[in-house]
Amino acid sequence: MSKKTDRREPPPDPQQLPGLVDAHTHLAACGGRSAETVAAILDHAAAVGVEQVVTVADDMVDARWAIAAAEWDDRCYAAVALHPMHAGDLTAQTQAELEEMARHERVVAVGETGLDYYWPSRSPDCASPQVQAEAFSWHIDLAKRVGKPLMIHNREADRALLDILAAEGSPETVIMHCFSGDAAIARECVERGYVLSFSGTVTFGNAQTLQEAALLVPDGQILVETDAPFLTPHPYRGRRNQSYCLPYTARFLAELRGVSDGEMAAILGGNARRVYGISS
Template sequence: MCGVSSRRERPPAPESVGPLIDAHTHLDACGASDADDVHAILDRAEAVGVTAVVTIADDLDSARWAVEAADWDSRVYAAVALHPTRANALTDAARAELEVLAGHPRVVAIGETGMDLYWPGKLDGCAEPAEQREAFAWHVDLAKRTGKPLMIHNRDADSAVLDVLATEGAPETVIFHCFSSGPDMARTCVDAGWLLSLSGTVSFRNAHELREAATLIPPGQLLVETDAPFLTPHPFRGAPNESYCLPYTVRALAEVVGRSAVDVARETMENARRTYGIRS
């Protein structure tokens, strides 16, 4: 994740490219605290064709809130887990509560979990790699036991993530959220049948390896997300992101892969519905 400038205004609403699902957002980090806030964010999103979102937890409080938000608005679904950098908070009590939350019918994925080798040593209190690995393995098992997709956060940790998946055995459905690796990792994931979710970073002109990787993803294994309030697409990089900005990313991705934005929207919408069991 990257920071959000509080000095920049929200981007203007884009034109719709057709119905979309935001496969990964953080409604609480976007400033939503209650049902009215959630409704307002989803109303802005729906006005440009984003008909549903999956709001993601990164700690236990966020997991509780995400499940509540999914009950407040029928356009909201949730994913629950502890973010890799917070893996050192995965106590026995936290595991027990996450198991209960994961069973909620509007929780459609276990995430975001995985490995982050960028922050250890830079961020106070960040979980060490060994703690991250243990927590990731536990979340892999939870995904398999619940039958829900595993949503992976992978930052500077391609080999470590693949090693855990090989050792533990990957669940039936695996999503690499905000895929940011290069072509080699993309080929590995595609060959394994995993889904790759692309965010506003695909619109960044300096993201050469990611943009090359995007061309290797079959239409049936592609999702799109905002990761809001982070990773706002070009030309609004640094401004607050929100689910209504998703068409900007879809247009940028369509340009990279040489397909129409309408086709990319339709393909990713179908994939999100199938993957998450969303009927909106």
């Protein structure tokens, strides 16, 4: 089988690891745009032990899909916000709609929001850093007003992002989605009480710095996610990700941190249910 053909094949099912929650996925981008397709994705995940998922919005259309998915299937919860790339879409009208969405009973976080300094110089469609910062501040305030966790997107903007959170005042719960920083940034986040969520990137062969960061996060402040359909864990990097792949990353974290797979799954799943306020 050629490498190109191989990458078209979905990763095989991992061995079952009960108790997990996918703390961040994108069901619509995975093909979940109807009650039937969402159920199929979640059935596949449940078969390997991934019991619940949080599906996350990038833009207004995605936010509507996320809430619909959470209404279709009680294993699914939603997070809504404008991704920093789409920060320019924040207007009085979208603010009003996002606030209404954020108060929805199936929405468990405001996100993903934050800063992305990678794309502005590479895409004319990406909001400028200044526009991103203004939208980020608004989302921080929204999370505080609705009393829900703030889910952070951060790409190459560690210091600026942490400075804005400090200046605005962090909500009670801050989730650093797809944490990508080094040990020093991880330590600062931990000291602030933030929750660090690790995706398949932590399993990559060139991720030693990220693995060092994952080692120092206390048990009560760590989550696991797929960010599907992206960031498929090793050894299936480059293939299309989905929530059923989560046990690969959970098992990697267990080995890295020197605990059993079952203990790691209980920690990760328990943290997600507590942080998001969802029942088992």
